[in-house]
Each structure stands twice: as structure tokens, then as C-alpha cells.
Amino acid sequence: MTASAAAALAADVAAVVEAVFAEVDRLQAAAVPVLHDPSGAAAARLEEAAQALLSPGQLAVGLGLIVAPRAEDGFRLRLLWWQVDPVTGRLGALAPDLRPSSLGFYDYPSTEWFDVPRRTGRRHVVGPYVDVHGTGRYLLTLTEPVLAGGQFLGVVGADVPVGRFEGHLLRRLGPTAPPFVLVDEEGRVVLSTSPVRLVGALVQHGGDLPGPGVPVAGVPWRLHAVDDGGDLLPG
């Protein structure tokens, strides 16, 4: 693959990611009022906004606001998240177990998608990962901090199932795209069109992959051209 072909693929990946972040952005305006409105009217408006964004054909299957525990609120864990049920296809609120005494406790303040925007004040994409005790799905989660007056109030974000991201991107790139792997900053394979690199695996930068790859704008990913593994199925 030429450098310009790799750069073109990376631009396509960046465009897909930006489209999801654009949806997340649209939740920002509805998110802040929720934190100062005990009546529930602001939460209802956020729900409306989230549900409108979860229309069929969208990449995201879940969207919402995850609230930072605050002293004045007794460090309450609170999550206003809506998702398309993978079995029924119906839209509904996600209600994970938020009691620390449970084996199934969804300890979201310690998750990467919450903690990184809190620490850095910047948007983040995490995955592929198993969203254990939350949706239970294999996901990419895209989050950005909700800030007011410099204070971190929580994150807004979107869940994109790994399989859906892969299918969408491969359709967009078409059948003639040369084989490549998309790798995150830890070396995790986010997407691969080579049978010798599997999604979710860790690769060593420099060691496992030839060359430095090309960066994907806006996310800490790199795209590497690879061998197509064609000799796996000789004949």
C-alpha cells in the first residue's frame, strides 16, 4: 500500500469517528441543565435528544450522560443512558447495578471512558473492550467531558458495537481496500482486514507491525498496511 492510500484509509476512519463524536456533541447542551434540575424536566429533554440520535442507521446503539459523583449529592452514582436493546431492538434506559455490595456493581468512576476525560479534560475513545456489568457488549465507547466553569460534571458519550463499526467501515471502504490494521495507543487491534491479526489482540509497535503507520486524525489510533495473510488458504 502506498503512503497516500494509507492516509486516505485513515481519513475515512477519522470521518466515521467524527460523525459519532458529532452526535455526542449534540448531547452537551442538554446535559448541563440535568445536573441543576431536580424536577426531572431537563432529564426528559436529554432523553428526547438521546432517543432522536438513536434512530435506525446510526452507528451508536447507546447514548447518554454519566454523572460525576459529587460531595453535595452524597457521591451518588447516576447514569442517564439510553440504548437500543440488542434482542428486541426497542429503545430503553440502561439501568446497571450501582450498588457497591453487588458482584455485578458497575463501578463506572474507575472505567477508562469516564476516568480519562475526567483527568485530561479531553474527549476519549476506548475499545474494543467488554463492557462488563454495564451493557455486557463488546464495544467502542466515545466520551467527552461535560464541563461548567472549569468543573468536571461528568461525561456524555456513545457506544458503538465493535461488529457494527467494522461492518460500517468496510462497506464504506469497499471491496478493493488494501489490507490494514487499525491499532490504538496501547497496541490493541481496533479493526483488522487481515486474518493473521485479530480484533482485540495486542500488537507491539515497531516489533509486530512493519513501519510506524499513519495517524488517524482526532483519535489516538494508527493505521498500518499489512500482509493479507493470503497464504493461510493455499490453493
Place this chain on the structure above:
Amino acid sequence: MQVLSGDARRAVFAPLHDGALRSEAVVRRVGSAIALGLLGDGEQLPSENDLATMLNVSTVTLRDALAELRALGLVETRRGRGGGSFVRLRDAALAGLADARLAELGTADLRELGDVHGAVVAAAAGLAASRASVREVARLRDVVDRLAKEATSPGQRRADGRFYVELAACAQSVRLTMQEMDLHLELGQLPWPPAAEPRLLEVVVASHRAVVDAVEARDAVRARELAAGHVDTRTAWSVALHLRRLRGARPDAGAREPAG
């Protein structure tokens, strides 16, 4: 009422596949969900019809199970407006259920459960060694540290379960994670061995630490071996407890083969 979502809840309310004695299977499932904290004290259960549908049992079977749970003090039913069935946390009743289950299972049943748990744990540990991120390894360590500090048996059992579920998640596998959750709902029906022998907790903690070390060292072979080996040790503990109960229940049993 809203039923919580998430993998754990899915496992609690998943259809029961046991053939015979289904009301007892419902009692055991609910009992272990309470023991693992998946159903909290005071929490309202779904309506009888919804619960019967979710668990794939008849309403007659479900009513029998609820009657048994009420007799054990693990469920309280209130009639009328705002009524329904509510969970009651009773440690003594849960311990009694676990003892009864341990006594009724044979050593082959205990070995089978350990075999399948060992297979899942070995697969998860091996994959985690090649797939877990630095951050995930740190998280596993944190779970083990919490387990080491847990003073109560229910707390230890939940932290131990979290370790195994997180390990499966580190393998990047939804299926292994779900398997681990399902297995814990079964394992949660049996006594927690360190409850009988507190020193065993140190063995559990040391084994988990060694597995995390192997995962961090990217040594998949060692991670598999250590994880599977520890599950075998636990199976031996359960069998030993089972045999001890049998002897304790019948003082003259030492001279004879236990009845099958």
C-alpha cells in the same frame, strides 16, 4: 418496576434448564443471587408472571419456589397497593441453603462443576495474558487487593467473583465473561470454603496474585496453568467439605461407604 440490566442481572433471570425439581432450582438461583449481592436486601422481585416467563418455569412452579423462599425468610410478600415480593438478606438462611446443596451433590457433580470452571478460567487467563492492557492488569490487581482486605465471607465471595469476571473481560471475550457469570451463580449455591477455614483466603489471594503476575509478564502458559490449578484446589476443598458434612451428619459413617 424496572429490572436492572447488565450481564449479572441477565444471568440471574436467565431461563432455567434443569429438568426435574424446578422449584428447587428457582430457590437455589434466587438464593445465590442474594448471596452474591445481585439481589439486594429490600429489593422488589419482578411480578410472578414476569419472573415465571424470564426463568422459563410455570407460575405453579414459581409459586412453590416463592413459598419456599418465604419459609426460609429470604422473600417477603406484601399484598395490595405497593405490594409484591421483596428480597430479605438472611445470612443464616443462605448458609443453610449452601450446606444443603453441598450435602445433596455427589463428588462427581462437584468435580464436573470444577472441571468446567477450570476450563473457562484457563482459557480466560491465557487470553488475558496476551490481550490485557496495562490498565486492565492494574484493575485486576486492585480487585485482588480488595479481596485480601474483605473481612466477611459474603464480601470475600463477591470480590472473588469480580476477579474471575474481570479476568474473563480482560480476555476481550463477551462469551467467556457471560460463562463466568453463569458459573458464579452456580458456585454461589455452595459454601464459600474460607468461611469454614479462614486460612484458605490466603491461598485464594496468593493464587490470584500469581495469575495476575503471569498475565502482566505476558506468560499465557503459566497464567493458564496457575488459574486452572487453583480451581482444582477449590474443587478438592468442596469435596473435602462435602465428605466432612456427611461424616458429621452420621457419626457411624466412618466405617462405611457413604450412600450414593
